[in-house]
Amino acid sequence: xxxxxVIAEVKEGKLKKVTLELLSKGKELAxxxxxxxxxxxxxxxxxALAAEMGQYxxxxxxxxxxxxxxxxxxxxxxxxxxKIIQDAAPGIVLVGASIQGKDLAPRLSAKLGAGLASDCTNxxxxxxxxxxxxxxxxxxxxxxxxxSSDIQIASVRPNVLPVSDPDAGASAEVAKVDAAAxxxxxxxxxTELTAGxxxxxxxxxxxxxxxxxxxxxxxxxMLEELASLLxxxxxxxxxxxxxxWRPHGDQVGQTGKTVNPNLYIAxxxxxxxxxxxxxxxxxxxxxxxxxxxxxxxxxxxYGIVGDLFKCxxxxxxxxxxxxx
Amino acid sequence: xxxxxxxxxxxxxxxxxxxxxxxxxxxREGINxxxxxxxxxxxxxxxxxxxxxxxEVVVCTLGEKKAEEAIRTALAMGADRAIRLDGExxxxxxxxxxxxxxAKAIEKEGDYDLILCGKQAVDxxxxxxxxxxxxxxxxxxxxxxxNCEVGDGSVTITREIEGGNQELEIAMPCLLTAQKGLNEPRxxxxxxxxxxxxxxxxxxxxxxxxxxxxxxxxxxxxxxxKELSMPPERKAGQxxxxxxxxxxxxxxQLLREEAKVI
Ligand SMILES: Cc1cc2nc3c(=O)[nH]c(=O)nc-3n(C[C@H](O)[C@H](O)[C@H](O)COP(=O)(O)OP(=O)(O)OC[C@H]3O[C@@H](n4cnc5c(N)ncnc54)[C@H](O)[C@@H]3O)c2cc1C
Ligand SMILES: Nc1ncnc2c1ncn2[C@@H]1O[C@H](COP(=O)(O)O)[C@@H](O)[C@H]1O
Numbered sequence: 001x002x003x004x005x006v007i008a009e010v011k012e013g014k015l016k017k018v019t020l021e022l023l024s025k026g027k028e029l030a031x032x033x034x035x036x037x038x039x040x041x042x043x044x045x046x047x048a049l050a051a052e053m054g055q056y057x058x059x060x061x062x063x064x065x066x067x068x069x070x071x072x073x074x075x076x077x078x079x080x081x082x083k084i085i086q087d088a089a090p091g092i093v094l095v096g097a098s099i100q101g102k103d104l105a106p107r108l109s110a111k112l113g114a115g116l117a118s119d120c121t122n123x124x125x126x127x128x129x130x131x132x133x134x135x136x137x138x139x140x141x142x143x144x145x146x147x148s149s150d151i152q153i154a155s156v157r158p159n160v161l162p163v164s165d166p167d168a169g170a171s172a173e174v175a176k177v178d179a180a181a182x183x184x185x186x187x188x189x190x191t192e193l194t195a196g197x198x199x200x201x202x203x204x205x206x207x208x209x210x211x212x213x214x215x216x217x218x219x220x221x222m223l224e225e226l227a228s229l230l231x232x233x234x235x236x237x238x239x240x241x242x243x244x245w246r247p248h249g250d251q252v253g254q255t256g257k258t259v260n261p262n263l264y265i266a267x268x269x270x271x272x273x274x275x276x277x278x279x280x281x282x283x284x285x286x287x288x289x290x291x292x293x294x295x296x297x298x299x300x301x302y303g304i305v306g307d308l309f310k311c312x313x314x315x316x317x318x319x320x321x322x323x324x
Numbered sequence: 325x326x327x328x329x330x331x332x333x334x335x336x337x338x339x340x341x342x343x344x345x346x347x348x349x350x351x352r353e354g355i356n357x358x359x360x361x362x363x364x365x366x367x368x369x370x371x372x373x374x375x376x377x378x379x380e381v382v383v384c385t386l387g388e389k390k391a392e393e394a395i396r397t398a399l400a401m402g403a404d405r406a407i408r409l410d411g412e413x414x415x416x417x418x419x420x421x422x423x424x425x426x427a428k429a430i431e432k433e434g435d436y437d438l439i440l441c442g443k444q445a446v447d448x449x450x451x452x453x454x455x456x457x458x459x460x461x462x463x464x465x466x467x468x469x470x471n472c473e474v475g476d477g478s479v480t481i482t483r484e485i486e487g488g489n490q491e492l493e494i495a496m497p498c499l500l501t502a503q504k505g506l507n508e509p510r511x512x513x514x515x516x517x518x519x520x521x522x523x524x525x526x527x528x529x530x531x532x533x534x535x536x537x538x539x540x541x542x543x544x545x546x547x548x549x550k551e552l553s554m555p556p557e558r559k560a561g562q563x564x565x566x567x568x569x570x571x572x573x574x575x576x577q578l579l580r581e582e583a584k585v586i
Pocket of ligand 2: 384422440452
């Protein structure tokens with residue numbers, strides 16, 4: 001069968017975890033189907049990362065390294081990446097379903113006439129062709145999708161596939177390729193990272209989330225404290241976002257982010273269907289709510305019926321003790 | 325200034341999705357259909373731009389007759405006229421074939437300055453169709469737009485990126501996909517709803533668009549749904565009531581020892 005190509009994503013000079021997840025899965029699929037696993041690295045000062053991709057299973061890495069590619073510019077990245085795909089001629093292309101990957105993937109799909117399935121939570125190969133499972137209706141159902149195009153692209157949700165151990169002895173052949181972006185009608189004026197080292201919700205292992213029951217923006221300090229002890233991200237319900245207590249990017253749910261952490265702690269969130277849609281695939285759910293009838297308790301593994309203003313500080317103290 | 329808004333009718337987010345075994349669509353019985361929430365942001369932005377700069381807002385959808393309800397919502401908000409693509413030839417369209425049809429319709433419409441659509445349809449959650457349309461038309465695009473200023477021959481936009489924002493200047497014509505935060509969609513007014521009933525709505529077939537038999541519907545698609553399934557049921561959990569000082573430490577202990585998540 002044809003090869004598998006993993007499109008790397010680089011953040012602050014490092015490969016994102018989702019790239020390692022894709023390489024790990026890609027290696028397994030390529031081995032099973034008898035093809036090679038290759039990588040694609042686009043950016044500025046990224047060449048050194050090819051070695052790491054090699055340790056995770058890529059036999060060859062195409063590198064487009066240029067100062068012009070320092071900031072993500074969808075048009076430029078798509079031009080460069082599409083050219084690499086044409087040269088590498090893989091059968092299957094895997095990309096992370098991050099904000100960047102979800103912007104890039106449809107561009108590639110159209111440029112290459114390649115089928116694309118977004119935000120997949122499982123991928124396999126059947127007779128050389130890609131078969132994916134992906135949530136629809138924000139996880140209220142799943143679909144299995146098959147492909148008929150020569151090149152088949154899946155964007156894969158971060159944090160779903162496991163990362164296998166790197167092989168320190170393995171290495172990748174590096175193929176430096178043309179990094180010229182061609183005719184680009186988009187100019188990046190500025191890129192602003194407001195969040196500092198904040199953990200991205202869709203990639204967090206643990207999420208502490210607050211809803212209308214938090215009563216006001218100032219009380220989120222309590223959740224931030226618990227989150228920082230747990231190395232967690234802080235999320236919110238739409239009610240909290242609409243009230244202006246938290247930024248849009250923090251909203252979890254059908255019209256917010258779909259998350260799947262190991263642990264989701266819902267504080268003062270009633271558990272409306274739109275909220276549940278975005279978080280009910282979390283591996284373990286804790287709900288703190290003073291209303292014993294709140295629907296969130298139907299999905300919670302551990303429910304605490306009580307006042308969050310009393311319960312969260314106690315939980316924080318307990319976590320401090322456990323972590324000590 | 326002519327803006328085209330791509331809209332889709334989708335099941336209400338309240339919908340409890342049910343899947344019948346062996347079928348490739350959800351059980352649609354009793355489902356309430358609405359204008360895709362992200363497309364409301366797109367429509368609102370287009371109407372705001374028209375109010376500021378003059379011009380015309382054309383909404384376009386690929387969908388069945390029933391989707392005219394969603395069209396009427398956008399028209400009632402203030403869009404000027406509509407195009408609906410329909411016919412047997414479109415059956416089984418995936419995102420690619422859908423985008424192809426929409427791109428053809430937009431080409432036919434011609435001399436547009438801006439195309440706005442939602443970042444994602446809340447039924448298939450693909451977040452592809454807008455960007456696909458732009459690429460098929462050969463125009464630049466930006467996704468997840470949360471602010472948009474229309475200038476002379478270009479737009480300056482802010483889009484969401486991981487952990488922050490990015491500001492871009494894009495030459496027009498271009499396509500933008502709307503993210504929550506772009507604006508507050510208006511509710512259609514009563515006069516708006518009355519007026520919407522009389523606004524022009526053209527229905528076009530694959531033939532009208534000059535789409536070949538292998539370009540539309542299942543034949544023009546690159547992927548296909550094989551089956552649908554329901555998510556695994558969550559098993560009932562343990563709910564604790566009582567003094568916080570007693571139950572919270574107990575849950576913390578369980579998280580460490582039973583669930584092994586902290
Ligand atoms: C088109 C559409 C899309 C939507 N998309 C989303 C989405 O993506 N995400 C989302 O979250 N919602 C979404 N919603 C909104 C959703 O329907 C609910 O309105 C929202 O989730 C409610 O947020 P909440 O649970 O914080 O607030 P409420 O439902 O008001 O719940 C607050 C909870 O806090 C509890 N509480 C209050 N005080 C305390 C206290 N001191 N201690 C403990 N508990 C306390 C209460 O018992 C209550 O259960 C959407 C709605 C629509 C129409
Ligand atoms: N059938 C359709 N007709 C018109 N616009 C559509 C259609 N499907 C998707 N779109 C547009 O593309 C956006 C993204 O949809 P999707 O890629 O399906 O998540 C939507 O918010 C709409 O603006």
